[in-house]
Amino acid sequence: MTYIPPERLVWNYCPICGQKLVHAHDGEADHPHCAACHRFFYYNPVPATCCFLRREDGALLLVRRGVEPCKGQWSLPGGFLELDESPEEGIHREIREETGFHISDVRLLGVKTRPSPINGAILVIGFVTEHWTGALQTGSDVMEAAFFLPHERPGLVFTVHRELLALYDQYYM
Numbered sequence: 001m002t003y004i005p006p007e008r009l010v011w012n013y014c015p016i017c018g019q020k021l022v023h024a025h026d027g028e029a030d031h032p033h034c035a036a037c038h039r040f041f042y043y044n045p046v047p048a049t050c051c052f053l054r055r056e057d058g059a060l061l062l063v064r065r066g067v068e069p070c071k072g073q074w075s076l077p078g079g080f081l082e083l084d085e086s087p088e089e090g091i092h093r094e095i096r097e098e099t100g101f102h103i104s105d106v107r108l109l110g111v112k113t114r115p116s117p118i119n120g121a122i123l124v125i126g127f128v129t130e131h132w133t134g135a136l137q138t139g140s141d142v143m144e145a146a147f148f149l150p151h152e153r154p155g156l157v158f159t160v161h162r163e164l165l166a167l168y169d170q171y172y173m
């Protein structure tokens with residue numbers, strides 16, 4: 001099946017009641033507003049997490065995506081935060097789902113944002129750890145997971161991941 005990317009995110013209609021939104025002033029600026037629900041709609045980055053799992057020899061764990069967008073391309077393991085999660089809980093869950101590993105002792109590496117046609121923008125919180133248990137077992141949204149030494153690394157498909165990798169190399173290489 002050919003992947004067709006979704007249209008750029010625009011707030012046109014209220015997702016709750018379906019009424020056409022109008023621009024209204026929220027005290028700071030004009031934003032899409034539903035008069036029936038008394039609710040403003042904002043364009044905000046969507047938070048996600050990723051993690052650099054660092055082996056003793058300096059190799060990093062990367063995953064080949066099993067889902068669109070960018071199916072078949074390499075990325076850092078991670079994903080979107082759920083509403084009820086802390087960033088640490090989110091990255092623990094994503095790593096468990098995608099690789100079967102139970103990570104611990106994660107440290108914050110840095111945070112980067114990029115425009116995203118699907119979400120408006122994405123905000124990625126990057127963590128690092130050298131500590132995990134369990135056997136490598138890829139989940140359904142991942143085709144393949146493997147450790148790569150610095151000179152073996154495949155190109156990462158997401159700009160925001162490449163930016164975090166540059167930060168990682170600056171601090172850890």
Ligand SMILES: [Zn+2]
Pocket residue numbers: 014015016017018019034035036037038
């Ligand atoms: Zn409404």
